Amino acid sequence: MLCALSGEVPEEPVVSRKTGAVFEKRLIEKYIQENHKEPGTDEELDVEDLLPIKTNRIVRPRPPQFTSLPSMLKAFQDEWDALVLESYNTRQQLARTREELATALYQNDAAVRVIARLTKERDEAREALSRLTVTASAGGAATGDAMAVDSEGLPEALAAHVDEVQAEKQKGRKKRPVPEGWATTEDISALQQTAYTDLPVTQATSLALNGGYAAVGGLDGKVDLYSVEAKAHERSLEVGEPVTATVWIGNKVVSATSKGSVKAVEGGVETGSVTEHAGAVTGLAVHPGEQILASVGVDKGIIFYDLQSLQRVARVYTDAELTSCAFHPDGHLFAAGTQSGQIEIFDTKTLQRMANFTLGAPVKTLVFSENGFWFAATGVGQSSVTIFDLRKEGDAARAKELQTGDVSGLAWDYTGQYLATAGSQGVTVQQYVKASKSWTEPLRTSTPAVAVQWGDKARQLVAVSKEGVVSVLEPKSE
Structure with a gap:
């Protein structure tokens, strides 16, 4: 067997x-x-x-082939021949495997190159599309829609208004004294939390202050009105879309949304709504003359509106997504922060680019000082606030870097002395002492906030946290 x-x-x-x-x-x-x-x-x-x-x-029994030396040598020779043959077959298989691997790597590299080229072409097409807008031609239905590139300056009437406001503000600033009763360093140091109110708004994103009322916008599509004097929630305004920015214009609350809309509400009634951005609106700013409203968005667009009609009067596109904006206190300059870490300065009348400053990180927020020369900005992932000097260029424009911790909100007081910051680690006040040309920190609290605003005569700070909690900071004597 x-x-x-x-x-x-x-x-x-x-x-x-x-x-x-x-x-x-x-x-x-x-x-x-x-x-x-x-x-x-x-x-x-x-x-x-x-x-x-x-x-x-x-x-x-022992196999017969191993009973003599010649037979053993023959068996060894047969085994060696088999081993050589197997080695040859193995080398052949290895060569084929290498060829298959080389072919696969070449095909993969070619596929990656094609994907990279298509991705680049797609991004270029998107960028080109973001600079274009469909505008109705005079012929209406006869000629259809025409594709036009928008780069519009202000109308003559509003341009003249900008010049008037600039002349008035510049003239008044040079000789403007510190108002009587304005907060001193001791008053700022004495600020402490006197109110802590939880508003209905969830995931607060913005805070605007007008007299004794604060407007807090949130991602739940509402704006809550808070009475600073009564330290109580008054009512909620329905916006209907996640709110990303909020400003006051007189008694009117204007909100920007993540769906590209800008909506105005007065007396609880919506008085205007316009959608000009192809994407989320990330910032709002009001011109000092209060006749022009500006908005910026992820579509790289800057849009100016006539506040009386809330209609677009000017527009320009930049090279990067925009994250924040602010008007110069004289109104003749407009600043926009970008996702690429650049801060672009534009002429308000023509929307022509005038200057560029590098922050080094995606810009979170920026605000101009009332002295007319400085603006403060902070970026994503930064633990400091950078003060830029408009009169200088390059690295020389960085006048000061204040170590404040992470910051998501900035507010400069009317005199240009105090800079309030709001962040997850708390609210601080940075003071510039003109006599000694130095910076001090008269106040640091542990109150977390996403936005902060100055109250009457800088004797009050109003802050709101991400959870919608409003905190009012005042001196003990008040």
Whole structure:
């Protein structure tokens, strides 16, 4: 009896119930474990299907080929030939594998290059599209819609208004004294939390102050009105879209939304709504003359509106997504922060780019100082506020870097002395002492906030946290 697998006499023979073939037990068990079939057939075979065969123990004689030196040399030569042949076959398989791998790598590299080129073409097409807008032609239905590039300056009447406001503000600033009763350093140091009110708004994003009322916008699509004097929630204004920015214009609350809308509400009634941005609006700013409203958005667009009609009067596109904006206190300059970390300065009348400052990180917020020369800005991931000087360029424009911790909101007081910051680590006040040309920090609190605004005569700070909690900070005596 010979094993059907090895062709040798089995030491522990077993026979298959299904075919009657004889196998060496250890060999057939290993084969079944790997293949679950009987060798040479497709029939399922289990260990239980094997029957042991009882035989007498036989001492196998030495194979005849190993009984002499010539036969042993012949056997060794045969084994060497087999080994050489196997090595040759292995080298052939390795060469084929290398060729297949090289082909696969080449195809992968080509695919990556094609994807990169298509992605670049897509981004260029999107950028070109963001600079275009569909405007109705005079012919209406006869000629259809025309594609035009918008880069509009202000109308003559509003341009003249900008000049008037600039002349008035510049003239008054040079000789403007600190108002009587304005907060001193001691007053700022004495500020402490006197009110802590949880508003209905969830995920607060913005804060605007007008007299004794604060407007807090949130991602829930509402703007909550808060009475600072009564330290209580008054009512909620329904916007209907997630609010990203809020400003006061007289008694009117204007809100920007993540869906590209700018909406005005007065007396609880919506008085105007316009959608000019192709994407979220990220910032609002009011011109000092209060006849022009500006908005910026992720579509890289800057849009100016006539506040009487809330209609677009000027527009320009930049090279990067815009994150924040502010008017110069004289109104003749407009600043826009970008996602690329640049701060672009534009002429308000023509919307021509006048200057560029580098912050080094996506701009979170920026605000101009009332001294007319400085503006403060902070970026994503930064733990400081950078003061820029408009009169200088490059690195020389960085007048000061204030270590405040992370900041999401900035507010400069009317005199240009105090800069309030709001962040997750708390509210601080940075003071510039003109006599010594130095900076001090008269106040640092642990009140977390996303936005902060100055109250009457800088004797009050109003801040709101991300959770919609309004905090009022006042001196003990008040």
